[in-house]
Amino acid sequence: MFKTCWFTCVLAVSGFSLPAVAADLPSYPFIHATGTAFSFVTPDLGEIDFEVAVFDPSAEAATTQVQARITHIKALLVEQGLPDAAAGIDVRDVRKEIRKGAEQDPANPQYTVKASVHINVADLSKWPVVMRALLDMPNLDAFAVTFGLTERVRLEEELVGEAVKDAQRRADAMARGFGKRVGAVAGISSDQLKYLGNSVGLVPADRYSRANSRERQNPEDMLMVSAVKMAQTVDALFRIK
DSSP states (O other): OOEEEEEEEEEETOOOOHHHHHHSSSSSSSEEEEEEEEEEEOOEEEEEEEEEEESSHHHHHHHHHHHHHHHHHHHHHHHHOOOGGGGGEEEEEEEEEEOOTGGOTTTSSOOEEEEEEEEHHHHHHGGHHHHHHHHHTTTEEEEEEEOOOOOOHHHHHHHHHHHHHHHHHHHHHHHTTTTTTTEEEEESSSSSOOTTHHTOSSSSHHHHHHHHOOOOGGGGGGSSSEEEEEEEEEEEEEEOO
């Protein structure tokens, strides 16, 4: 079942004008409404990203250990009977680095060999066992997990429809409050309508800090399959009759 929340505002009635931002706003009286629909759904796909890192005075020995660890990880996936286990792991960005501080002794360099690993888990019933085994393995670090849905596109389309209905309903309620009626939709966007938010002060104060924030993930929390919150927002302008 979809749930909806909203933030709406009557931006203009007859005679409304904003000389300073006239170029950004429509010339006709209008109502601005933002409709949002969201739903928490159980994911059926999981992805694990981490780094394999091995330190050794010998770059060749470190590389051999990294390859052995990756072979061990592949065996884990096969052991758990994951579908397409061999294709479910992607190893990339293998690089050799001189360990910090070793530059002071060029005659005896010390190396760290790293590889970035991405695993697709198509059967989430195996998730806790696979995740625990990876967390317990040596030489693995920088874990991050994400969950997804095979039906994501269909669910997003349904949410857009619910958000549009929410915006229409809110606009109708505001128009009736002024003894008016909502006319034709004059603009709609799945994000904030260009220039409108900045022009009339509708941009949330924490918009940019939220967009740039990155939540740190606790390794123990990664053992659980978390519900995915899906949300769609539409920003709309309606003419006022």
